[in-house]
Amino acid sequence: MPQSDLNRLGDLDRSEWLKGTKILGVVSFVNPIKADAKGTISILTECDISTKIITGDNIYLGVQTAFMTGMVPLNCNMLIL
Numbered sequence: 001m002p003q004s005d006l007n008r009l010g011d012l013d014r015s016e017w018l019k020g021t022k023i024l025g026v027v028s029f030v031n032p033i034k035a036d037a038k039g040t041i042s043i044l045t046e047c048d049i050s051t052k053i054i055t056g057d058n059i060y061l062g063v064q065t066a067f068m069t070g071m072v073p074l075n076c077n078m079l080i081l
Contacts (some may be wrong), residue, residue: 053066
């Protein structure tokens with residue numbers, strides 16, 4: 001692909017630059033929560049140290065991580081900024 005076409009990719013709608021392409025495969029990445037994360041967060045909470053999540057991932061993944069690590073109880077209301 002010529003450089004001039006590559007420079008235009010940012011200006012194109014995703015459906016435009018995917019037009020005519022074929023998906024050859026799917027790559028999935030897994031980054032599991034470490035086994036000691038929940039215990040560590042519990043210790044921090046007992047010491048009155050608050051924990052925060054800052055993520056560039058999908059918001060639902062951040063919420064799920066907070067629930068799975070015990071940062072927030074399952075019935076908790078959350079403020080997501």
